[in-house]
Amino acid sequence: MPVCCVVYGCSNRSGREKNKRFYRVPKVVVHKAEQFKKLTEERRKKWLSNLHLRSGGAESSNARVCSDHFIRDAGCQTDLTMEDIERMEDVLRQNTTELGDLRTKALDTKFNQESFENNEEKTKFYTGLPNFLVLLQVFQLCEPYITCGPMSVLSKFEQFILVLLRLRLNLPLKDLAFRFNISLSTASRIWHKLIDILHESTSFIIEWPERHVLQATMPMGFRQAFGCRVAVIVDCFEVFIERPSNLLARAQTWSNYKHHHTVKFLIGVAPQGYVTYISCAWGGRVSDKQITIQSGLLKNLLPGDIVLADRGFDIADSVGFYCASLKMPAFTRGKSQLSAYEVEETRKIANVRIHVERVIGLVRRKYQILQSRAVPIEHMLTKPGEALALIDKIGVICCALSNLSVSVVPLE
Incomplete structure (x- = not known):
């Protein structure tokens, strides 16, 4: 769809002037940090003050300004030096590394399927089974009989692990309720229900x-x-x-x-x-x-x-x-x-x-x-x-x- 330049008196159109570029009028970003919001507000004010825009034209989501109204060969439009940019990149890399480490630690404290998949030691310690493949096979025997509705706090796998945790480590139900962030009554209900399912699904092994x-x-x-x-x-x-x-x-x-x-x-x-x-x-x-x-x-x-x-x-x-x-x-x-x-x-x-x-x-x-x-x-x-x-x-x-x-x- 062709767009028109919103500067007053400019008749350039994207469909007619193929050699010209059209830039979107910056918006105020409100869903990020407060400092970022203030920065985008100041940037928008500078655009509106430097350009003579048509009445209401800048409010449209398709508002564009053609390249005729920019200073040619002015370089990058920023007050940051290369040292500032490199320092920001170093901080970004450091934050990304720390975020990855925090995600790994958070995953280790959870009892979902992903946390057991690549951790054989965790599988052995919390379930007593030799590896994740055996754990998955036992879970697949029980999975069709475990209920998990849209209002369920725990997934089917987490309910299954809760029972194995108690069998393996003899943990009190109150401890399991804290670990899985559920109520004591919910932990007790899952325990009694899953024991019946496990018994019916695994008794053939003996x-x-x-x-x-x-x-x-x-x-x-x-x-x-x-x-x-x-x-x-x-x-x-x-x-x-x-x-x-x-x-x-x-x-x-x-x-x-x-x-x-x-x-x-x-x-x-x-x-x-x-x-x-x-x-x-x-x-x-x-x-x-x-x-x-x-x-x-x-x-x-x-x-x-x-x-x-x-x-x-x-x-x-x-x-x-x-x-x-x-x-x-x-x-x-x-x-x-x-x-x-x-x-x-x-x-x-x-x-x-x-x-x-x-x-x-x-x-x-x-x-x-x-x-x-x-x-x-x-x-x-x-x-x-x-x-x-x-x-x-x-x-x-x-x-x-x-x-x-x-x-x-x-x-x-």
Whole structure:
């Protein structure tokens, strides 16, 4: 669109005078700093005072002044020297560098997807998972079931990370509310909702392997001691809980071994070092034998399988019912000392059974909520219409996520 010069008495047009340039009348910039606004006001006043403009012409957004009204060969229209310009450029570069550093620091304090993407150490520390790719795969399993509307404060990924933070570091909900700048009630709602989603999405990772899979990947230490017949190593671990107010619950959860109120999990570990079974939480008073018999773990056994256990698991008859055999360290009760054969058998069992304790230690170190001094008593309650309590789901999730890390059992 052709424009006309707004100087009074000038008839130059951009469509007719091709060799002339047309310059826009400067405007007052109001959306930047106050000092910049004053500078643009002064510049506009000088233009209007030096040019005889038509009435109202300078107010148009298309107002232009042709090159006939400028001093020719006058150089740059500024009072700044080259030293001033170079000094301003140095300050600009310094400010740009500082701004980049501040953006990086601000990104490190956030828990969005971008902050984890290129930071493997942050991923390991806050989630317990080996790298960002594994974290992203677990998130994609849960993402379709996480709700995030236009009024949601946190994104789907941030909600997911909030739950992993509590599992990993055992942070109080109040701490998480401050970290994510949300209310305590919102943090609690996200915690309970995402635990259900995580449990449904990751429980398939804990799976009892087929016999041919076990035999094909049997570590050398197990092959030398028992051939390829070991199916599972069983053990129990306990988690401290708050003191129940109900007297019966106090009696059922009191552990004479830990001298504290606890819940007890039965865990089954494959020779390869991965969790293949995790029971529901039982009161700390119950015996290892009772949990093993009633939990249903023995139903997975096949004829000829070997089960490795500690001395407290007096389940030889129950294991034999499935045509399997139990191997555990020999007792010295009623004997002055063990025979040479019993010493050798006990040594072989101890050398390989230690792996279940290593796996339990790995799970509890990775997800410190299982090392809590006192898990809230409300985690022991079962919601109406559900079969599992929150502590049951937490145990499954922690074991499933631990299975995604490198095994502690060497293959060779």
